[in-house]
Amino acid sequence: MAYVVPKESYNGKVLNVDFGKGDKALVIGGENALPFLSFEGELPNRPVIACEIQDTPPTDWPETVRNVYKDVSGDPVTWAKYCQNDLKAKAIALRLVSTHPDRDNRSAEDAAKTIKDVLSAINVPLIILGSNHIEKDASVLVAAAEAASGYNCIIGKAQEGNYKTIVAAALAHNHKLIAMSELDINLAKQLNILITQMGFDKEKLITDPMCSALGYGLEYTYSVMERIRLAGLMQNDATMQPPILGDVGMYVWKVKETVASEADVAEWGPLEERGTAWEALTATAMLIAGTNLLIMRHPKAISIVEKTIAELT
Amino acid sequence: MIIIGEKISVIAKKVREAMNSRDPKPIQELAEVQWKAGAHYIDVNTGPAEEKGEELMTWMVESIQEKVHAPLCLDTTNQQALEAGLKAHNNQWGKPLINSTSNDPERFIMLELAAKYNSQIIALTVGKGGLPADAEERCGIAAEMMARAAEYGVPLENIFLDPLILQVCTTQDQAMHSIKAIKMFQELNDPPMKTVVGLSNISNGVPKNMRGLIDRVYLTLLMYEGLTAAIMNPLDKELMDTMKTTDVFLGKTLYAHSYLEM
Numbered sequence: 077m078a079y080v081v082p083k084e085s086y087n088g089k090v091l092n093v094d095f096g097k098g099d100k101a102l103v104i105g106g107e108n109a110l111p112f113l114s115f116e117g118e119l120p121n122r123p124v125i126a127c128e129i130q131d132t133p134p135t136d137w138p139e140t141v142r143n144v145y146k147d148v149s150g151d152p153v154t155w156a157k158y159c160q161n162d163l164k165a166k167a168i169a170l171r172l173v174s175t176h177p178d179r180d181n182r183s184a185e186d187a188a189k190t191i192k193d194v195l196s197a198i199n200v201p202l203i204i205l206g207s208n209h210i211e212k213d214a215s216v217l218v219a220a221a222e223a224a225s226g227y228n229c230i231i232g233k234a235q236e237g238n239y240k241t242i243v244a245a246a247l248a249h250n251h252k253l254i255a256m257s258e259l260d261i262n263l264a265k266q267l268n269i270l271i272t273q274m275g276f277d278k279e280k281l282i283t284d285p286m287c288s289a290l291g292y293g294l295e296y297t298y299s300v301m302e303r304i305r306l307a308g309l310m311q312n313d314a315t316m317q318p319p320i321l322g323d324v325g326m327y328v329w330k331v332k333e334t335v336a337s338e339a340d341v342a343e344w345g346p347l348e349e350r351g352t353a354w355e356a357l358t359a360t361a362m363l364i365a366g367t368n369l370l371i372m373r374h375p376k377a378i379s380i381v382e383k384t385i386a387e388l389t
Numbered sequence: 390m391i392i393i394g395e396k397i398s399v400i401a402k403k404v405r406e407a408m409n410s411r412d413p414k415p416i417q418e419l420a421e422v423q424w425k426a427g428a429h430y431i432d433v434n435t436g437p438a439e440e441k442g443e444e445l446m447t448w449m450v451e452s453i454q455e456k457v458h459a460p461l462c463l464d465t466t467n468q469q470a471l472e473a474g475l476k477a478h479n480n481q482w483g484k485p486l487i488n489s490t491s492n493d494p495e496r497f498i499m500l501e502l503a504a505k506y507n508s509q510i511i512a513l514t515v516g517k518g519g520l521p522a523d524a525e526e527r528c529g530i531a532a533e534m535m536a537r538a539a540e541y542g543v544p545l546e547n548i549f550l551d552p553l554i555l556q557v558c559t560t561q562d563q564a565m566h567s568i569k570a571i572k573m574f575q576e577l578n579d580p581p582m583k584t585v586v587g588l589s590n591i592s593n594g595v596p597k598n599m600r601g602l603i604d605r606v607y608l609t610l611l612m613y614e615g616l617t618a619a620i621m622n623p624l625d626k627e628l629m630d631t632m633k634t635t636d637v638f639l640g641k642t643l644y645a646h647s648y649l650e651m
Contacts, residue, residue, distance in 0.1 A: 265645035273650075307643045315651065316643060 083116050084109075088312035090305075090368070091279045092121070093319050095167075095230050095252050096201025102167060104282075104368040105319035110305060111366050112388040122389055123363055125370045125378050126203050127165035128325045129155040131182075131190045132174035138335045140351045141325075141373045152190055153197045160198045163378075169203040169371040170194055171326075175216045176207035184219035191223040203230040203371065205254075205323075210237040221245035230254060230369075232321075233284055236267060243276050254321055256284040259293075261300050261307075268315045281318040282369060289327040290358045297322075298365045305366035322362035325373035328355040348376075356380040363388075390632060390641075391618035393462050393486070394420075394428030395589070397453070399436035408435065408445060413452035420453045426623040430486055431457060433474070434464035442470030450477040462511075462620070464488040468498050475506040484509050488620075489551065492516035492530045497537065504542040511585055512538070513551045514570070520555065524569035527552050531574055531582070549585035549618055550574040556593040557603060564591065564607065572614040583617040605631040612639065 089108040096102055102124050109117025131152050134142050142149070148158040152170060159165040172187045174180040195202060204220045206213030213233070218241055221231050232254025234242040239255065246253040255271055257263040264285050272278045285300040307316040328334055334351035336344065344350055355377035359370050363385065372378050396419050399405050407415040420431045433449050435442065442465065450461060460483035463474040471487065478485040489511035490499035503510040512534045514527040521527045531550050538548055552570035555563040567586070575581035591607045592600035605628055608619060612635045623629060630649050636642040645651075 262644045262646075265643055266647060269645055269647045269651065273647075303643075311641065311643065313643055315645070 081115065084113075086110075086117060086309040088309045088314075088317055090308060090319060091281075091317045093252055093280065093282060093368075095203075095228055097226075097228050098199065100166075100200045101228070102201055108309065110309065111364055114389075119389070121368075122385055123368050123370065124166055125359075125372055125381060126167035126169040126201075127159040127163060127375075127378065128169045128171060128371050128373050129159060130171040130173045131187065132180060136173075137373070138329055138351070140334065140348050141329050144375060153193050156194045156198050160200050163375050165200060165378075167201045167203060168194075168198060169205060171205040171207070172216055172220070173207050175212055176209050177212060178209075179207065184215045187216045188219040188223035191220050195224060195227055201229065202227065203232070203254075203369075205232055205371075208233070210235060214238040214241045217242045218245040221249040221251055224251065225249040228252070230282060232256065232282070234267075234271065236263070239267065239271055240274070243271050243274050246280070247274075247276055252280045252282060254282045254284050255318075256286060259286045259288075259296050259300055261285065261303050264300070264304060265307075265313070265315050268318065272315070278314065278318060282321050283316075283318045284321040284323060287323045287327045287358075287362065289324075289331045290354055290361070291333065292327070292331055294358060294361055298361055301362065301365035301367060319368035320366050321369045321371070322359065322367035323371045324355060324359045324362060325371055328358050329373055352377040352380065356384075360384055390612060390616065390636065391430070391585075392428045392623050392632075393430040393432050393585070393618060393620040394423030394426075394623050395432050395434075395587075395620050396423055396622060396624065397432060397449075398434035398464075399438075400434070408449070411448060413448075413455075416449065417452055417456045420457045423623050424457045424459055427629060428459070428623040430460050430462045430483075430618075432462040432464050432488065432620055434488075435467070435470060436465065438465055438467045438470050442467040443473035446470040446474040447477045450474050454479045458482045460485050462486040462488050468502065471499070472502055472506075475502060475508055478506075484547070486511065486549070489513050490534070492534055497541075500538055500541040500543055503538075503547060507547075509547045509549065510538075510543065511549045511551050513553055515553050521553065521566075523566045524552070524573055527566070527570040528573045528577065531570075531577060535577065535582075545578055545582065546580070549583045550577075551585050551587070554586050554588065554590040554607075556595070557591050557607075558594045568610050568614055571611055571616050575615055581615070584615070585618040585620065586611060586616065588619045588621040601625065601627055604628055608632060609635045612636070 090105040092106040094103045103121045106120040133149050148154045174182045206217050230252040233256035235256050255267045257267050288297045304316050307313040334354050352374045359381045485508045487510040490496045491513040514530040552567040557564050571584050574584050592603040637644050
């Protein structure tokens with residue numbers, strides 16, 4: 077008798093979420109099998125990597141990744157165009173860090189203007205991220221959603237403390253939404269339920285169970301993501317079927333392995349190689365756990381992960 | 390767990406009157422409300438339906454599936470009516486379920502119909518000569534029926550074994566025998582056999598205000614042993630909440646604060 081490959085069967089399917097518009101629009105999700113197991117089901121859409129930029133020069137990024145963008149990062153429009161035209165980014169994630177009260181505390185109106193400027197300069201899809209300040213994000217993301225009306229962006233992140241206003245804005249301006257909870261699968265499910273109970277379509281939702289870097293809690297993120305996928309696919313839990321986001325760059329480019337100089341730790345090897353490997357490895361682990369959308373910083377790390385995706389697809 | 394909504398029964402006066410006058414509205418409403426409450430199948434109990442049974446069942450199936458996009462559990466002892474129901478059934482949302490065959494030769498015809506229409510079927514583990522004494526006897530009958538089903542060409546995955554729940558107020562020891570049978574039935578095949586119960590039988594004859602409690606606790610014990618499906622009232626919120634909570638404990642539903650609302 078010929079050998080028959082044992083196959084798992086799944087009851088559920090990850091939801092399709094599209095973002096952007098025109099011929100550069102993207103779709104993520106749609107799979108009815110675990111990541112890359114194409115022999116067990118349909119995996120219609122490849123994971124997408126968005127290139128991260130921010131609305132103010134990245135003085136808080138370590139030199140390795142700051143240097144890559146040193147000629148363009150003085151202004152978000154130039155930076156976005158560089159990512160799209162030179163790095164061939166498929167999507168761009170704009171983080172509005174300058175609105176954070178502890179940074180420049182810039183206004184929601186300033187943020188709205190930045191978004192309009194960036195959107196008129198690019199044609200790839202845009203992900204708009206707040207500064208991760210619960211109260212401030214509520215006002216900034218509302219203004220951002222309005223400024224981006226008609227562009228079918230992804231906005232986020234809606235959290236337990238501010239989701240109501242952000243959901244209403246995403247609903248009013250027809251954007252996709254990132255729902256973020258802090259490494260707790262039960263709270264991730266609860267937030268998705270609360271958001272859909274507001275009338276927000278679950279097919280417009282993306283779950284961010286919170287990322288972490290290799291060596292700094294990656295196994296927690298991995299485990300939560302994997303359990304979300306299993307609940308959605310095996311138990312057909314409709315609340316756990318939105319695509320998953322891995323916001324990798326911001327967690328990686330602050331750990332000592334990506335920052336410590338060669339002079340300080342010669343035995344760790346060249347800093348740039350070390351940093352990009354750290355980001356690429358963290359992102360690859362997220363992909364294996366079920367991530368559909370990655371936000372990354374270093375172009376070399378992005379190309380390593382793109383290559384991995386191509387090999388596994 | 391699979392829920393078979395039990396509310397459309399000839400025993401209910403409102404349903405009986407609607408059946409007699411061929412008024413689809415009350416029946417459709419009762420089907421819809423059960424479906425929305427989480428029923429996966431709608432039981433259609435027309436009783437013996439000796440007069441115009443075929444026409445009645447056809448009308449019932451078509452009226453219900455016009456509003457409810459779910460498979461039906463066809464519950465009649467009239468074989469002509471049953472066949473008419475199977476013909477009328479729209480399989481787009483799943484195979485129908487025949488309620489039921491048993492080890493009584495008069496009911497073997499139901500297996501023939503299940504094979505002919507590729508329907509699922511409930512097999513009551515009871516023979517012609519009286520009620521089974523314990524779980525072992527129920528298993529013996531189940532094994533006989535599984536062999537017979539194979540002869541008729543009914544695949545085992547289309548069979549739901551029913552241990553026959555008896556009322557606790559008169560046959561207390563049978564409550565535990567049926568629970569044990571649910572566990573043992575599953576061991577009769579790999580993959581495990583599917584199981585079903587008519588839940589409210591357990592509380593037949595007990596004071597009305599205690600029936601809900603008895604049904605809920607009994608359902609939990611049955612689910613713990615791996616029950617696949619129950620014919621029950623999906624409009625009983627406390628019963629549904631008990632089922633959802635048991636599914637959380639059994640790891641079949643991921644906990645969230647709002648799990649009862651899902």
